[in-house]
Amino acid sequence: MTSSRFAVATHILTLLALKGAEPLTSEVIAESVNTNPVVIRRTMAGLREAHLVVSQPGAGGGWRLVGAPEEITLAAVFQAVEPEDLLALPTKSPNISCPVGRTICQTLGGVFHDAEAAMTARLACVTIADVLRDSVPSATLNRR
Amino acid sequence: MTSSRFAVATHILTLLALKGAEPLTSEVIAESVNTNPVVIRRTMAGLREAHLVVSQPGAGGGWRLVGAPEEITLAAVFQAVEPEDLLALPTKSPNISCPVGRTICQTLGGVFHDAEAAMTARLACVTIADVLRDSVPSATLNRR
DNA sequence: TGTTCCGTAACTATAATGGTTACGAAAGGC
């Protein structure tokens, strides 16, 4: 099981898309997500590094989307907040004196990579705009 | 990040496939995986429930594959040892007085399900026989 | 009857996650 960061990040971006150009503070976002502003900032840090959002400190500041909701795929969101590999190899290396143990990790690495790529490809078909439309059908996107 | 159970289970099944009808003890398997016999038994419990392996206590006992390696897909292995959802929704429900928070979990649930299905579909294309061939090319499968 | 082996409970150590407090720094209104 992964962390809920991906779910939280998607929730936040959808909220930002709904509110359009208006910047939202961590406090306001935290209320919608039902958590602490610091948790929001932690999650947003990854999104900012990926240039999906920008932040502005000071009065009237907060968070805004960088691009159009139609152009933010969930694959990009996933990679921004869950960098690690989804399927894990064992921390302790297998016994290299066993013919299987000697090579299994390399074999599995390839399979795992393919499987994760398949999942990412599926996530790349969905955008924040799609999520917003699905989640709040009545929303008229406030475009900049 | 998931646990390494899926990797360990695949390792074990590959080892059983290599050894054919000969039953392997938890001790022998643990040596190849480089861990403790109890950890092996814990992992095997899921595989037994899924009818992928059978165990036999007592002298000369151990673990054997139930079916042919060609018929055991990694999707079946994955589902046997990692039953939970891969992508997680937040433990705390969002704020239902927010239009996004009210509905986002249901929307995300659908997306997550599709993404996991895409990964599983990819894993269903690979069998234990494939892994064995890839990992130990020289292996002649000892068939029953 | 004794050895071998699984089945499982119990305990521990470690790491990840999420929640919280705290405080520094940047932005902008006055």
Added chain:
DNA sequence: GCCTTTCGTAACCATTATAGTTACGGAACA
């Protein structure tokens, strides 16, 4: 220049999952 707002981040705690380990009961079989 000051003061308020807000982000950025460190630090700490509680909770949970995983993996490792010991221990012991019960089944199989010679």
